[in-house]
Amino acid sequence: MSDSDTSNSMPERKRGSGVKVVYDLLRDEILDLVLPPGSPIDEVQLAERFKMSRTPIREALVRLAGEGLIDTLPNRSTMVANINFLNLHTFFDALVLMYRVTTRLAAQHHRPEDLEVIRARQAEFAAAVRAQDALAMIATNAAFHSAIAEAGRNPYFTGLFNRLLDEGRRILRLYYQSYDDRLPQRFVDEHEEMIAVIAARDAEAADRLARAHAEQIVAQIQKLFARTGRLDLAL
Amino acid sequence: MSDSDTSNSMPERKRGSGVKVVYDLLRDEILDLVLPPGSPIDEVQLAERFKMSRTPIREALVRLAGEGLIDTLPNRSTMVANINFLNLHTFFDALVLMYRVTTRLAAQHHRPEDLEVIRARQAEFAAAVRAQDALAMIATNAAFHSAIAEAGRNPYFTGLFNRLLDEGRRILRLYYQSYDDRLPQRFVDEHEEMIAVIAARDAEAADRLARAHAEQIVAQIQKLFARTGRLDLAL
DNA sequence: TGTATTTTATTTGTCGACAAAAATCGCCTT
DNA sequence: AAGGCGATTTTTGTCGACAAATAAAATACA
Numbered sequence: 002m003s004d005s006d007t008s009n010s011m012p013e014r015k016r017g018s019g020v021k022v023v024y025d026l027l028r029d030e031i032l033d034l035v036l037p038p039g040s041p042i043d044e045v046q047l048a049e050r051f052k053m054s055r056t057p058i059r060e061a062l063v064r065l066a067g068e069g070l071i072d073t074l075p076n077r078s079t080m081v082a083n084i085n086f087l088n089l090h091t092f093f094d095a096l097v098l099m100y101r102v103t104t105r106l107a108a109q110h111h112r113p114e115d116l117e118v119i120r121a122r123q124a125e126f127a128a129a130v131r132a133q134d135a136l137a138m139i140a141t142n143a144a145f146h147s148a149i150a151e152a153g154r155n156p157y158f159t160g161l162f163n164r165l166l167d168e169g170r171r172i173l174r175l176y177y178q179s180y181d182d183r184l185p186q187r188f189v190d191e192h193e194e195m196i197a198v199i200a201a202r203d204a205e206a207a208d209r210l211a212r213a214h215a216e217q218i219v220a221q222i223q224k225l226f227a228r229t230g231r232l233d234l235a236l
Numbered sequence: 237m238s239d240s241d242t243s244n245s246m247p248e249r250k251r252g253s254g255v256k257v258v259y260d261l262l263r264d265e266i267l268d269l270v271l272p273p274g275s276p277i278d279e280v281q282l283a284e285r286f287k288m289s290r291t292p293i294r295e296a297l298v299r300l301a302g303e304g305l306i307d308t309l310p311n312r313s314t315m316v317a318n319i320n321f322l323n324l325h326t327f328f329d330a331l332v333l334m335y336r337v338t339t340r341l342a343a344q345h346h347r348p349e350d351l352e353v354i355r356a357r358q359a360e361f362a363a364a365v366r367a368q369d370a371l372a373m374i375a376t377n378a379a380f381h382s383a384i385a386e387a388g389r390n391p392y393f394t395g396l397f398n399r400l401l402d403e404g405r406r407i408l409r410l411y412y413q414s415y416d417d418r419l420p421q422r423f424v425d426e427h428e429e430m431i432a433v434i435a436a437r438d439a440e441a442a443d444r445l446a447r448a449h450a451e452q453i454v455a456q457i458q459k460l461f462a463r464t465g466r467l468d469l470a471l
Numbered sequence: 472t473g474t475a476t477t478t479t480a481t482t483t484g485t486c487g488a489c490a491a492a493a494a495t496c497g498c499c500t501t
Numbered sequence: 502a503a504g505g506c507g508a509t510t511t512t513t514g515t516c517g518a519c520a521a522a523t524a525a526a527a528t529a530c531a
Binding site (some may be wrong): 473475495496500 | 509515522523529
């Protein structure tokens with residue numbers, strides 16, 4: 002017999018788990034552009050999809066709205082938040098600065114166990130590059146830098162940085178085709194250098210490397226935008 | 237007849253307004269330490285206090301939890317988030333950097349109408365100093381710097397900065413008695429200098445002034461902590 | 472008397488239903 | 502035929518109630 006039956010079927014869900022399930026899944030679908038910006042979010046549709054009441058769905062949506070991933074206009078439809086292409090420099094400014102700050106702090110405050118996590122993330126990123134899996138590259142790259150931020154041990158910075166990395170995932174996901182050139186290997190090498198200076202606790206070098214790394218990524222993204230012709234997505 | 241009676245009394249509340257009312261009020265009470273850290277939050281108590289169901293209360297609490305103002309442990313009580321005195325340097329690091337970044341960006345990107353808002357906030361702060369109203373000083377000082385951040389026009393930075401300013405309000409509120417010395421007037425003067433360099437679009441000077449201003453505030457807070465004996469509040 | 476176990480009580484998470492706002496559709500008037 | 506007006510439908514916000522999970526109290530036992 003299969004393992005799907007315990008007593009009757011499997012309608013048993015632990016008490017507080019419903020919201021987290023729908024929150025995590027919706028979040029992933031938004032960040033991976035399975036739900037592209039502007040997609041309408043229907044509460045009852047989600048309710049019957051997850052086989053639960055509207056209440057936990059609603060709570061998940063409130064959380065997502067708090068993070069700016071969905072927009073809710075009162076008494077009216079709620080939809081996936083748009084990516085703001087007009088003020089993209091705003092995003093780049095914040096991204097570059099957070100790259101620098103988090104990497105610098107990681108060099109100053111990391112503990113040995115942090116390095117293991119960072120190296121594990123880097124290995125996953127390198128594997129994604131070898132496999133030429135662009136989707137995995139995007140996700141593992143974000144995870145790598147998020148691990149560095151965690152090692153910096155400043156929750157205010159890690160909170161903001163993770164939000165920026167999420168937004169970056171959505172932007173890169175739009176143009177992930179272009180990841181199939183020789184640039185990813187360069188990113189792998191730069192990541193290795195960053196790990197080295199973090200381990201050496203060289204804050205200045207970490208700052209310099211992070212800045213160069215971030216600005217190269219920004220240049221890459223901007224080149225992609227220029228090539229693809231700015232806006233190919235509905236506002 | 238009075239204006240309080242339309243039909244029976246005044247149970248009429250507009251449809252989507254309940255959550256905002258609860259959210260705003262609870263937020264203010266938390267930031268002003270009317271609800272000190274660790275205070276239990278009772279849903280049914282709030283429900284009967286605001287004369288509404290638990291549902292909108294719950295949504296407001298989810299929003300507040302998303303901003304880190306309350307802590308919710310699953311299936312168990314929810315309470316006002318504690319101020320993390322152990323990792324206070326973490327807060328100071330973030331605060332100093334955000335002071336610098338937002339002031340620098342304001343010097344670069346502000347528009348004429350921004351300056352009017354900033355000057356208005358500065359006038360309110362100066363009035364609070366003259367009136368020796370410590371509570372008003374704390375609030376108007378935060379509003380002043382928030383206005384500068386808005387002029388910098390980077391929503392990622394303003395979001396983080398506003399959160400830091402909120403946390404700073406709670407910390408300063410703990411020790412607001414010490415505000416009754418001659419330091420506030422110095423803050424007023426420094427604010428004036430900051431406005432001047434922003435208006436002159438001198439980004440480097442803005443950065444320098446903001447850094448000095450922030451570090452002086454940090455030093456002031458740390459002195460307060462040393463004098464008061466570190467921890468006089470329940471963890 | 473102290474500790475373990477059962478019982479009660481309190482509080483949270485979830486549900487189904489109802490009511491208010493908009494949007495959509497249909498009808499009427501000009 | 503075009504546009505305005507009213508009715509219907511759809512979707513959201515709110516409510517009261519119920520059930521699970523945990524804490525507190527009461528009881529049993531050594």
